[in-house]
Amino acid sequence: GAVVSQHPSWVICKSGTSVKIECRSLDFQATTMFWYRQFPKQSLMLMATSNEGSKATYEQGVEKDKFLINHASLTLSTLTVTSAHPEDSSFYICSARDPLAGGFTGELFFGEGSRLTVL
Amino acid sequence: KQEVTQIPAALSVPEGENLVLNCSFTDSAIYNLQWFRQDPGKGLTSLLLIQSSQREQTSGRLNASLDKSSGRSTLYIAASQPGDSATYLCAVRYNQGGKLIFGQGTELSVKP
Numbered sequence: 001g002a003v004v005s006q007h008p009s010w011v012i013c014k015s016g017t018s019v020k021i022e023c024r025s026l027d028f029q030a031t032t033m034f035w036y037r038q039f040p041k042q043s044l045m046l047m048a049t050s051n052e053g054s055k056a057t058y059e060q061g062v063e064k065d066k067f068l069i070n071h072a073s074l075t076l077s078t079l080t081v082t083s084a085h086p087e088d089s090s091f092y093i094c095s096a097r098d099p100l101a102g103g104f105t106g107e108l109f110f111g112e113g114s115r116l117t118v119l
Numbered sequence: 120k121q122e123v124t125q126i127p128a129a130l131s132v133p134e135g136e137n138l139v140l141n142c143s144f145t146d147s148a149i150y151n152l153q154w155f156r157q158d159p160g161k162g163l164t165s166l167l168l169i170q171s172s173q174r175e176q177t178s179g180r181l182n183a184s185l186d187k188s189s190g191r192s193t194l195y196i197a198a199s200q201p202g203d204s205a206t207y208l209c210a211v212r213y214n215q216g217g218k219l220i221f222g223q224g225t226e227l228s229v230k231p
Contacts, residue, residue: 110163
């Protein structure tokens with residue numbers, strides 16, 4: 001299947017700093033990428049849909065000024081957690097759809113995740 | 120409200136057993152359903168994707184079935200192995216470009 005890569009895989013930062021997480025589609029072009037957040041022992045919560053060349057669409061309750069998403073190219077989307085606080089500590093996962101995979105099946109491929117710990 | 124539920128939340132079986140994981144969804148008008156595997160601290164690996172027009176998909180020891188009318192899908196794992204230990208998530212989508220709605224997952228432990 002298609003490969004989605006995230007970087008960094010883990011990051012520790014001080015409260016008040018900003019952290020950027022990258023999501024790359026390595027072998028396909030992704031016009032749309034999705035950012036999820038996962039708390040321990042819980043399922044994935046969609047935060048926002050990232051569209052190449054336009055503004056991201058945020059889910060209800062997600063602060064767009066807190067979680068900045070940029071999708072500047074067909075292979076890269078970034079999530080920046082601004083002024084991070086301990087409650088932002090979580091596992092962040094991105095996914096992307098390869099529109100050419102399997103004849104528009106809509107299958108989503110996920111990155112390895114990025115664990116953020118805010119001290 | 121469109122919700123996905125997985126039962127059981129956790130399952131422990133001895134090696135070699137065949138097992139079934141269940142997934143139910145409240146709105147049956149799905150576009151497709153996808154089963155994933157997640158190892159601790161890792162991302163998701165896609166296992167099987169079933170389109171709304173399909174009844175089942177198979178990959179190796181895995182078989183996923185879909186019954187849209189009853190709002191259910193099952194993931195059957197044959198001859199389970201310790202390496203199958205992981206959390207299994209199902210997720211549904213209601214249109215081609217739409218978001219995935221995830222269940223809470225079933226944490227599977229296969230004992231040697």
